[in-house]
Amino acid sequence: SAVISQKPSRDICQRGTSLTIQCQVDSQVTMMFWYRQQPGQSLTLIATANQGSEATYESGFVIDKFPISRPNLTFSTLTVSNMSPEDSSIYLCSVEGSSYNEQFFGPGTRLTVL
Amino acid sequence: GENVEQHPSTLSVQEGDSAVIKCTYSDSASNYFPWYKQELGKRPQLIIDIRSNVGEKKDQRIAVTLNKTAKHFSLHITETQPEDSAVYFCAVQVAGNTPLVFGKGTRLSVIA
Numbered sequence: 001s002a003v004i005s006q007k008p009s010r011d012i013c014q015r016g017t018s019l020t021i022q023c024q025v026d027s028q029v030t031m032m033f034w035y036r037q038q039p040g041q042s043l044t045l046i047a048t049a050n051q052g053s054e055a056t057y058e059s060g061f062v063i064d065k066f067p068i069s070r071p072n073l074t075f076s077t078l079t080v081s082n083m084s085p086e087d088s089s090i091y092l093c094s095v096e097g098s099s100y101n102e103q104f105f106g107p108g109t110r111l112t113v114l
Numbered sequence: 115g116e117n118v119e120q121h122p123s124t125l126s127v128q129e130g131d132s133a134v135i136k137c138t139y140s141d142s143a144s145n146y147f148p149w150y151k152q153e154l155g156k157r158p159q160l161i162i163d164i165r166s167n168v169g170e171k172k173d174q175r176i177a178v179t180l181n182k183t184a185k186h187f188s189l190h191i192t193e194t195q196p197e198d199s200a201v202y203f204c205a206v207q208v209a210g211n212t213p214l215v216f217g218k219g220t221r222l223s224v225i226a
Contacts, residue, residue: 001160030211031211031212032213033213040220041218041219042203042216042217042218043158043203043214043216044216045213045214047217048212048222050212058199092157094214096211100210101146101148101163101165101207101210102160103145103148103160103165103207103214104160105157105158105159106157107156107157108157
């Protein structure tokens, strides 16, 4: 399985500010996926990040609010912009491991917006 | 797009009993069906998966069955233990390197 790290692990932010979350993988991967998990809820895909092209966003998520960078095959960032309390969630990145289909998750970033 | 329904939302069993969680999906092109276990405050962990060319897969006390005709798959946990208490998510994928679509989760409580 892939080893995935995320920074920060948690943060408390003021409304109107932005936070950038980093995801680092120990091997090169084609796709990286960003999910949001609101308190007590399931995982919802925000966007798919492919190195060398613009991220693909799911319905309800826009680039201005959640800009994503994918500068190389082992790293990606997700920014949560102009935050409001409704953005309080856990944000997780995931990648497909060396075995076809199997996807693994980073430890998550727990964001609280006041 | 793909729609995944998961039942039940909560499940309580006595230690030693079996637990069954069922998911249905809508896209007949889906071909990969993983199950994740998420303990409180932790990331989802892949516990078992099945591909569309297989009807059943077992790993010690857990098993997954797939009925492609009916478009449903189930997680079976036998001889449940308190450490099995967690939230379980089913997921569906159409092809490799594409995102997973998750069910809403089942909170399993194993009562000692």
